[in-house]
Amino acid sequence: MTLDFVGNLRRTHDCGELRKQNAGQSVLLMGWLDRSRDHGSLIFLELRDRGGLTQVVFNRDRNAAVHARAAELSREFVVAVRGTVLERTPENVNPKLPTGEIEVAAEELFVLNDAKTPPFTIDDETALTAEETRLRFRYLDLRRPRMQRNIALRHKLALAVRQYMNAQGFYEIETPFMTRSTPEGARDYLVPSRVNQGSFYALPQSPQIFKQILMISGFDKYFQIVRCFRDEDFRADRQAEFTQIDVEMSFPQRETIYGVMEGLVTKLVHEAGYAEPHRPFPHFSYDDVMRRYGIDKPDLRLPAMATVNDCFAAGDLDKLKFSAEHALLAFRVPKCGDLSRKEREELQAFATERNARALVDIRIGAEGPEGSLAKSYPDAVKNIVEATGAESGDLIALCGAPAGAAVKRHDYSTHVAAGAVRLHAGQKYSAKHGLLNPEDFRFLWVTDFPMYEWNEEEKRWDAMHHPFTSPHEQDMDKLESDPGAVRALAYDMVLNGTELGSGSIRIHRQDVQARIFRSLGMTDEEARQRFGFFLDALQYGTPPHGGIALGFDRIVMLLAQETSLRDVIPFPKTARAVDLMTDAPTPVSETQLRDLGIGLRKTEKK
RNA sequence: GGGGACGUAGUUCAGUUGGUUAGAACGCUGCCCUGUCACGGCAGAGGCCGCGGGUUCGAGUCCCGUCGUCCCCGCCA
Numbered sequence A: 001m002t003l004d005f006v007g008n009l010r011r012t013h014d015c016g017e018l019r020k021q022n023a024g025q026s027v028l029l030m031g032w033l034d035r036s037r038d039h040g041s042l043i044f045l046e047l048r049d050r051g052g053l054t055q056v057v058f059n060r061d062r063n064a065a066v067h068a069r070a071a072e073l074s075r076e077f078v079v080a081v082r083g084t085v086l087e088r089t090p091e092n093v094n095p096k097l098p099t100g101e102i103e104v105a106a107e108e109l110f111v112l113n114d115a116k117t118p119p120f121t122i123d124d125e126t127a128l129t130a131e132e133t134r135l136r137f138r139y140l141d142l143r144r145p146r147m148q149r150n151i152a153l154r155h156k157l158a159l160a161v162r163q164y165m166n167a168q169g170f171y172e173i174e175t176p177f178m179t180r181s182t183p184e185g186a187r188d189y190l191v192p193s194r195v196n197q198g199s200f201y202a203l204p205q206s207p208q209i210f211k212q213i214l215m216i217s218g219f220d221k222y223f224q225i226v227r228c229f230r231d232e233d234f235r236a237d238r239q240a241e242f243t244q245i246d247v248e249m250s251f252p253q254r255e256t257i258y259g260v261m262e263g264l265v266t267k268l269v270h271e272a273g274y275a276e277p278h279r280p281f282p283h284f285s286y287d288d289v290m291r292r293y294g295i296d297k298p299d300l301r302l303p304a305m306a307t308v309n310d311c312f313a314a315g316d317l318d319k320l321k322f323s324a325e326h327a328l329l330a331f332r333v334p335k336c337g338d339l340s341r342k343e344r345e346e347l348q349a350f351a352t353e354r355n356a357r358a359l360v361d362i363r364i365g366a367e368g369p370e371g372s373l374a375k376s377y378p379d380a381v382k383n384i385v386e387a388t389g390a391e392s393g394d395l396i397a398l399c400g401a402p403a404g405a406a407v408k409r410h411d412y413s414t415h416v417a418a419g420a421v422r423l424h425a426g427q428k429y430s431a432k433h434g435l436l437n438p439e440d441f442r443f444l445w446v447t448d449f450p451m452y453e454w455n456e457e458e459k460r461w462d463a464m465h466h467p468f469t470s471p472h473e474q475d476m477d478k479l480e481s482d483p484g485a486v487r488a489l490a491y492d493m494v495l496n497g498t499e500l501g502s503g504s505i506r507i508h509r510q511d512v513q514a515r516i517f518r519s520l521g522m523t524d525e526e527a528r529q530r531f532g533f534f535l536d537a538l539q540y541g542t543p544p545h546g547g548i549a550l551g552f553d554r555i556v557m558l559l560a561q562e563t564s565l566r567d568v569i570p571f572p573k574t575a576r577a578v579d580l581m582t583d584a585p586t587p588v589s590e591t592q593l594r595d596l597g598i599g600l601r602k603t604e605k606k
Numbered sequence B: 001g002g003g004g005a006c007g008u009a010g011u012u013c014a015g016u017u018g019g020u021u022a023g024a025a026c027g028c029u030g031c032c033c034u035g036u037c038a039c040g041g042c043a044g045a046g047g048c049c050g051c052g053g054g055u056u057c058g059a060g061u062c063c064c065g066u067c068g069u070c071c072c073c074g075c076c077a
Helices: A064-070 A131-136 A145-167 A208-216 A254-271 A286-293 A341-353 A372-376 A378-388 A413-428 A473-478 A510-519 A524-538 A552-559 A590-596
Strands: A026-038 A042-049 A052-059 A078-087 A102-113 A190-192 A200-202 A221-229 A241-250 A283-285 A329-333 A357-365 A368-370 A395-400 A443-447 A452-455 A460-463 A490-495 A498-505 A545-551
Touching: A026 A052, A026 A102, A042 A064, A042 A078, A052 A064, A052 A078, A064 A102, A145 A221, A145 A254, A145 A552, A208 A221, A208 A241, A208 A524, A208 A545, A241 A254, A241 A498, A241 A552, A254 A443, A254 A490, A254 A498, A254 A545, A254 A552, A283 A286, A286 A413, A286 A443, A329 A378, A329 A413, A341 A357, A341 A395, A341 A413, A357 A372, A357 A378, A357 A413, A368 A372, A368 A378, A372 A378, A378 A395, A395 A413, A490 A545, A498 A552, A510 A524, A545 A552
Parallel strands: A052 A102, A283 A443
Antiparallel strands: A026 A042, A026 A078, A042 A052, A078 A102, A190 A200, A221 A241, A241 A545, A329 A395, A357 A368, A357 A395, A443 A490, A452 A460, A490 A498, A498 A545
16 A cells, blocks of 8 residues: 655644534544444544544545545554544444544545554453563553553653652652662662673662762752662562652651651542542551551451450360460451352361461351351350451451461461461452452551561571661660560551552661661671761761652552553563563673673573 | 463464364455444455473373463562
8 A cells, every 4th residue: 555645734633532512623633543344335444542532434425535545444554534523413422432422524534654463453342462462562552542541640640749749849859770789688680880890880779878868968858750670570569670759858757758658649549530548547567467467568458357365265276276375366258158168168278378277167147156166166256256346248267376386486477377368368259249449549557667587597687678777766775685676667658458668767877877787797897898988978967867669650550450560561571571572681792791891601501 | 499370373262081174253355335333244364282302003182391471489678
């Protein structure tokens, strides 16, 4: 097919904006041919661009030459159409399209480009193609309305972040991508230096040190929508490169930061078109969430767990083969009283796989609790029903450690196993009853994380958050004597079972920072070698400061009601960190390597 | 690093106990059609059953390995 030049053609509208008020106007649309319906002497084309779809009609009686050309087009051809907007007769209105009350009667047709038949249909109705194909042909996948909508939402939210943070007095300040290895826990992506052979830049896992330096520099309130890089294994909610809303401020209390961030995410929920969440967000200590939910990022849409050891008489737990030395947790599985014996046993097996013991037996019928436990231990079950707040139609699961399990101090393992059963039951069964409504945004703060966690492999204490996190002022005297009991001024923002971000009040005194480094098993020499510049900076009048970083991709994902980060990132990588469109990463030429002073080790194939 | 699922036409899938020529729908090609809107009708083309090996008279189907995608554990403040 011969193609037309663009010439002086100018688009007058996009394909989503014409309404019956435009009837009679002469318009020029440009876009992709979405689908066509050819009736012989009458042809309907749907023209698509970012704005939407508009139906264009070609009538042989009116313009035979233009009609004949339209019959030659196929999917994804890029065309320009000049025509007149016609109001459709009532029986011809298409209520599914925003532009369904009009159509454009074509008078001129310009074929700007042809197109190969795409490997999959560009729409949201056809069964979704394997993700591998979608990623290989990402430019086509991104044309789909759903992806267009997701990327548009991402833009809208990024804009809202900038407007809000600006209104709150924050400056957006950039920090380098090529920097030095940072103290965070993940592996770094490295960039070799040509000018300084044998040395490497590290891509930032976060701009942590730079934003603290900016506070020392007196910028007071900083934010940045910034790319971060971590070379770890990926998941549906983890990518090699991801975007954070990074925030730091001087002279804050923790509550100052909570307030700013609650205002921000509330605005984002609103921008995405949902009902605003309740404020202030509830606060739970780390100990609270671990005991009540068995996880540090609880989904509040599902009921909490209750500790019910006291509901049973002495000796009962032994008979039920539960350890009386460990917590016995009970939780209700809403509206799942009708689960089959097989389904309930599946939940019990799920607990067994996690070295826990579950009894999923109590069902609340119209007359009260049913099941063998309710018959054998009526008083205990009555108390459990009360403790869990179970209602008619619910199922109650009991989860604890099996009799004879070893007892450890500071150990949430029973809670964690029970929490996993709670979540599994909720996702597998309660979700059917609408309990995990994706438009119900239940934010919370998790506070008072332990400062340290014991690293069994290295036999030392590691910083749970990062080594710049300030301990509680009243726990300072335990830094050396009882590190496990020191609480950090750290906090996570959690939404519906997803960790949106974490932050802390930082250490602003050089003497405290040195103590923390020592408590982490770092000698003064090592600390000086790795963070000398930062320790120096701390000595020149560092204000108290603190901040947080939120995962922007995760926020967009939840607000777009997607379940994979890949659906809100234009060009994501696979689980093996490969970009299927560009095939990155690739080997490089010997010349490039020589310039960098790099030789590759021979990898041994087994 | 470990566990699991999947891999058959361009796409989404079916494929019986291992048995003749591997099917369907959508898409694609050609013809017909003046009110469709996931248009319709008729005809047609299209397959390295991911790849390699093995078992077998015979493998899409069974076994081993390998590659790829996805999910989970570990890991990731």
